Amino acid sequence: MKILDISQSQNMYKIPESQIGGEDKREDQKNIFEKMPEAEVVISEEGLAAWAEEIRKRTGNIGALTGWEDTSQYAVGAKNEVSFEHFMELGKVREEVRSKSYKNGSSVDITMNSLLEAYEIVYNKIMEQHKTGNREVNYSTGFRSVSLEEDLEALDEAYDQWLGYLDAHVLLQQRINALHVTPPPGGREREIEEPKYYLGSKRKYNPKFMTEEYHEYRRNITVMMKQGREELLAALKTTKGENGLAAKILTNLMNGSADFWTKTRELWPDEKRIV
Numbered sequence: 001m002k003i004l005d006i007s008q009s010q011n012m013y014k015i016p017e018s019q020i021g022g023e024d025k026r027e028d029q030k031n032i033f034e035k036m037p038e039a040e041v042v043i044s045e046e047g048l049a050a051w052a053e054e055i056r057k058r059t060g061n062i063g064a065l066t067g068w069e070d071t072s073q074y075a076v077g078a079k080n081e082v083s084f085e086h087f088m089e090l091g092k093v094r095e096e097v098r099s100k101s102y103k104n105g106s107s108v109d110i111t112m113n114s115l116l117e118a119y120e121i122v123y124n125k126i127m128e129q130h131k132t133g134n135r136e137v138n139y140s141t142g143f144r145s146v147s148l149e150e151d152l153e154a155l156d157e158a159y160d161q162w163l164g165y166l167d168a169h170v171l172l173q174q175r176i177n178a179l180h181v182t183p184p185p186g187g188r189e190r191e192i193e194e195p196k197y198y199l200g201s202k203r204k205y206n207p208k209f210m211t212e213e214y215h216e217y218r219r220n221i222t223v224m225m226k227q228g229r230e231e232l233l234a235a236l237k238t239t240k241g242e243n244g245l246a247a248k249i250l251t252n253l254m255n256g257s258a259d260f261w262t263k264t265r266e267l268w269p270d271e272k273r274i275v
Contacts, residue, residue: 080154081137081139081140081141082137082146082150082151082154083154083157083158083161084158085137085139085154086122086151086154086155086157086158087158087161087162089122089158090115090118090119090122090155090158090159090162091118091162093117093118093121093122094114094115094117094118094162095114096118097113097114097117097118097121098110098111098114101113101114101117102114106268107264107268108166108169108170108173108221108264108267108268109254109264111166111169112166112221112224112225112228112250112254113246113247113250113251115159115162115163115166115225116225116228116229116232116246116247116249116250117243117246117247119155119159119229119232119246120232120236120243120244120245120246121243122155123152123155123232123233123236124236124242124243126148126151126152126155127148129151130147130148130151134146134147134148135148135151156229159229163222163225163226166221166222166225167218167219167221167222170217170218170221170267171218173267173268174209174210174214174215174218174267175209175210177206177209177266177267178206178207178208178209178210209266209267214263214267217259217260217263220257220260221260224250224253224254224257224260225250227253228246228249228250228253231249231253232245232246232249235249
C-alpha cells in the first residue's frame with residue numbers, strides 16, 4: 001500500500017494561541033483540514049485478497065467491523081449489568097450454535113438463525129433458574145436478587161443490541177459487494193465501471209447493492225428478527241422448555257419474504273446457507 005507521507009503528530013496543525021481570535025481566524029481553523037493535500041492510496045490485488053480473507057474469517061458482526069475475535073473486548077453500552085450479562089451470554093451461545101449446527105457459515109440466514117436460537121436457549125435457561133424464585137447474582141456492584149421480569153426484560157434489551165450488530169453485518173456485506181464502483185465520500189466523480197468479478201470468485205462488484213432496494217432488504221431483516229422473537233415467545237408458552245422452535249419459525253418467515261433468498265444469494269454467493 002502506498003500513501004502520501006503525512007505526519008500524524010497531533011500538534012502539526014495546531015494554531016498558536018497568539019493567532020486565535022476573530023471570526024476570520026475561526027473560519028480558518030474550521031477549514032484547515034479541507035486544505036490538506038489529498039492522499040493517493042494504491043492497493044494491490046494481493047492486498048485486496050488478504051483484506052477479503054480477513055473479513056471472511058471474522059464472521060461476527062463486531063469482529064468484521066473491528067477485527068476483534070471475541071466480543072468480550074467490546075465495551076457494551078448496556079443499561080445495567082443484567083443486560084450486559086445476557087448480551088455476553090447470547091454472543092457465546094450464538095457462536096456455539098453457529099459452529100455446531102451451521103459449520104461456522106456467515107451468510108445472513110445462518111447469522112439470523114443462530115441469534116434467535118441463542119435467544120431461545122437463554123430464555124429457557126432463565127425460566128429454569130427462576131423455578132424456585134429470584135435468581136441470586138454477584139456483580140461488580142455486589143450481591144443482589146434478580147426477578148424473572150427483570151431477567152426477561154434485560155434479555156430483550158440484549159437481543160435488540162445484537163440486532164444492531166446484525167444490521168451492521170449486512171451493511172458491511174453490501175459495501176463489500178459495491179466496493180470497487182462506489183466513489184468514496186467526497187471523492188472525485190468518475191465513470192462507473194461495468195460490474196466485474198472479484199479475484200475469480202462468483203461475486204461481482206456492483207453499485208446496486210448500496211441502493212434503497214438493498215437498504216430495505218436489510219431493514220426487513222430486523223423486522224423479521226423481531227417478529228420471530230414474538231412468535232417464539234408465543235410458542236414457548238405452550239411448551240415445557242424444549243429447544244428447537246426458533247429455527248422453524250425463522251425459516252418460515254424467510255420463506256414467506258418475497259425477495260429474501262434472492263438478495264441473500266446475491267450478497268453471499270459463495271457462502272453455505274441453511275437451505
